[in-house]
Amino acid sequence: MKITLNGEDHEVEEGTTITALLGALKIPLVKVAVERNLSIVSRSTFDQVILQKGDRIEIVRFIGGG
Amino acid sequence: MQDTPLIIAGREYASRLIIGTGKYRDYAQNAAALKASGAEMVTVAMRRVNVMNPDEPMLVDFIKPDETVYLPNTAGCFTGEDAVRTLRLAREAGGWSLVKLEVLSDPKHLYPDMEETMRAAKMLLDDGFDVMVYCSDDPVFARKLEDLGCAAIMPLGAPIGSGLGLQNKVNIRLIVEQSSVPVIVDAGVGTASDATEAMELGCDGVLMNTAIAEAQDPIRMARAMKHAVIAGREAYLAGRMAKKRYADPSSPLAGLI
Numbered sequence: 249m250k251i252t253l254n255g256e257d258h259e260v261e262e263g264t265t266i267t268a269l270l271g272a273l274k275i276p277l278v279k280v281a282v283e284r285n286l287s288i289v290s291r292s293t294f295d296q297v298i299l300q301k302g303d304r305i306e307i308v309r310f311i312g313g314g
Numbered sequence: 315m316q317d318t319p320l321i322i323a324g325r326e327y328a329s330r331l332i333i334g335t336g337k338y339r340d341y342a343q344n345a346a347a348l349k350a351s352g353a354e355m356v357t358v359a360m361r362r363v364n365v366m367n368p369d370e371p372m373l374v375d376f377i378k379p380d381e382t383v384y385l386p387n388t389a390g391c392f393t394g395e396d397a398v399r400t401l402r403l404a405r406e407a408g409g410w411s412l413v414k415l416e417v418l419s420d421p422k423h424l425y426p427d428m429e430e431t432m433r434a435a436k437m438l439l440d441d442g443f444d445v446m447v448y449c450s451d452d453p454v455f456a457r458k459l460e461d462l463g464c465a466a467i468m469p470l471g472a473p474i475g476s477g478l479g480l481q482n483k484v485n486i487r488l489i490v491e492q493s494s495v496p497v498i499v500d501a502g503v504g505t506a507s508d509a510t511e512a513m514e515l516g517c518d519g520v521l522m523n524t525a526i527a528e529a530q531d532p533i534r535m536a537r538a539m540k541h542a543v544i545a546g547r548e549a550y551l552a553g554r555m556a557k558k559r560y561a562d563p564s565s566p567l568a569g570l571i
Contacts (some may be wrong), residue, residue: 254362255458256483258415275368281360281407287407298327306362310373312344313359313389314474314523 249301250272258305270307280309317551320518322442322496322557323465327382329354330513331501331543332385332498334523339531341376347526348377351536355383356416359390360404379408385446387414392427394434401438412465413438414500416448424474425500428455432462439463448500452484453492460495467493468521471512472502475524479508483515490516506535506542513546514554 251258253269260269266282266289282289283306289297299305320327332355338344348356354430356377364370386404388397394417401413417434419427426449438445439462441555446466456467469489472478479502480486490497496518503522512520518541529535 253517254365256365260363266421268527273363273365273368274382275363275365278372280363281372281403283399283403288366288402291406306473307365308360309363309407310358310384310386310404311361312335312338312341313361313372313387 249299251299251301251303253305254307255300260299264299266297266299269299269305270294273307276308280307282307317547320496321409322446325412327354327519327552329540329543330519330547331509331539332357332519332521333526333536333539334521335359335373335377336523337527341371343532344373344527345376347536348382348530350527350533350540352540353382355385357385357387357389357523359387360400360407375555383412384408384410385412385414386410388416388434390418391416392418392430394430394437397430397434398437398441400441402441405443411442412444412446414446414448414468426450426470428452431455432458435459435462435464446498449491451482453485453488456489456497457492458491464495466496466498466518468498468500471499471508472504474501476502477504477508477525477528478502480511480515483511486512486517487515503539506538508548509539509542510546510549513543514549516550519543 285304320330329352331351331353333351334357334493335344335354349450388400391397397417417427417430418424435445444465447464448468451469471480498519498521499512499517502523526536528530
């Protein structure tokens with residue numbers, strides 16, 4: 249099924265959790281935050297939150313800035 | 315006069331210099347500049363992870379958040395909602411509630427939109443954030459932001475990244491005199507004397523990015539800024555001599571041969 253990941257179309261299997269998505273993308277969990285349909289997903293629930301078709305997911309982290 | 319430590323949102327800082335982490339050649343150079351500057355706090359931005367290349371270098375590997383205070387900013391936000399959304403994500407990612415709010419207006423001058431800044435500051439304070447706020451050098455808005463409960467007032471010295479130095483010393487001094495929270499000049503510093511000047515006016519600290527990152531030798535400039543901030547603070551505490559219209563010889567006139 250299709251979701252929007254950081255503004256781009258992305259295919260995931262049904263039943264994929266946030267943890268599984270981050271794992272598949274090989275994104276280290278250190279200091280990242282995840283937003284799902286404009287709501288923050290608490291880190292403690294990454295295992296439980298299951299992606300739904302059409303979800304808009306943002307994965308962000310700290311980078312250099314002024 | 316004994317100096318009092320800089321305290322922001324309940325935490326004490328030995329250094330009065332805050333540096334940015336943008337525009338450096340790489341994070342290694344950034345980390346070396348941080349060390350040379352002696353700063354204990356860095357501003358950082360929140361951006362999307364590059365999902366095509368998750369292995370790209372990470373800031374947290376070079377500047378450790380457990381050794382240096384990360385101050386997440388809202389650079390690039392032009393509405394209060396964008397700023398609040400960004401900082402909520404930053405709090406979730408890092409676990410810190412101390413943030414730098416900046417809501418910009420026109421890309422040409424990057425002046426803060428003070429109406430939106432006030433609105434966003436209220437939202438953030440209601441949500442439990444400690445807000446250091448980038449603002450215009452207008453003492454009226456500075457007072458309003460302090461009354462709202464902001465943790466530090468950060469007036470610009472000149473447009474962001476311009477390196478033009480303090481353009482309105484009268485206003486900066488008025489803000490310093492009226493404020494009971496730290497006043498930190500944010501933006502506009504170009505070289506060491508600009509930082510010294512801000513500190514001589516009685517500012518509690520200086521925040522800069524481009525002045526160090528775009529110097530020919532950023533690490534040496536970081537060191538220069540460390541000394542500049544200390545020199546300005548010391549001169550402020552020492553109290554400068556009165557200016558005179560005419561010369562006044564330093565050697566005594568009595569006993570001249």
